Ligand code: HEC
Ligand code: HEC
């Protein structure tokens with residue numbers, strides 16, 4: 001009996017520690033990311049460079065990250081939420097109604113290129129994100 005009680009306390013402690021660790025983790029993701037479609041990939045891949053950390057200095061997480069509810073509606077980003085790959089929702093099989101947003105390319109061009117265009121036309125040039133090798 002005593003042993004079982006001890007196990008229960010130990011388990012609770014371990015679980016508590018894990019919970020604390022994850023809730024304080026504040027995962028900002030990688031500093032530099034190479035974005036490339038894998039689900040609806042073009043025949044010739046066109047990867048995009050993405051300085052994630054640099055964007056985080058001036059742009060809110062919520063400007064890029066969000067999630068969706070059971071009805072498939074967009075849900076605004078909340079701090080500490082699980083961050084999923086864009087393409088896990090923005091792909092042709094995910095049943096998105098807005099045609100512009102059914103691929104990673106479409107969603108990324110809307111988000112990334114959209115902001116770049118508004119900021120400075122030079123930033124919207126293909127080679128900014130798809131540098132020639
Ligand atoms: C300018 C847009 C942008 C901003 C701002 C931004 N992110 Fe990201 N983040 C991305 C993109 C794009 C990816 C790569 C997603 C993918 O691979 O589909 C990413 C990836 C991540 C990942 C890794 C996800 C994974 O499993 O690969 C985490 C974690 C993350 N971001 C957290 C954050 C947090 C926290 C903030 C705010 C402090 C933030 N991001 C700000 C665009 C952004
Ligand atoms: C969990 C699912 C999910 C993930 C992950 C996701 N999206 Fe979305 N996104 C949606 C849904 C749902 C909508 C709303 C679609 C509509 O209104 O037709 C949306 C809308 C958008 C829009 C148009 C509205 C707006 O907010 O400007 C853009 C652009 C966009 N997403 C880009 C991205 C990018 C870039 C990423 C990755 C950093 C991403 N999405 C990750 C589900 C997701």
Ligand code: HEC
Nearest residue numbers: 048049050051054055059063108111112115116119128129
């Ligand atoms: C809300 C606005 C905004 C969004 C969204 C955004 N960017 Fe940017 N991006 C900027 C601004 C502003 C700069 C230039 C500022 C700087 O160089 O510090 C920039 C610079 C860049 C650069 C050039 C960096 C350099 O060192 O010259 C690349 C590459 C880039 N962004 C890719 C992306 C990609 C890919 C996405 C989408 C996943 C994205 N950006 C989304 C605003 C944005």
Ligand code: HEC
Nearest residue numbers: 035036037041042045046047048105108112113124126129
């Ligand atoms: C602000 C950044 C940005 C700019 C500017 C931009 N793109 Fe993209 N593009 C992306 C991102 C991010 C993706 C999705 C990830 C990837 O590259 O597959 C993408 C995807 C693509 C794809 C699909 C690649 C594949 O493998 O499925 C093509 C084709 C493409 N872009 C062409 C262009 C062309 C042409 C221009 C100029 C007219 C341009 N892009 C400008 C960021 C950008």
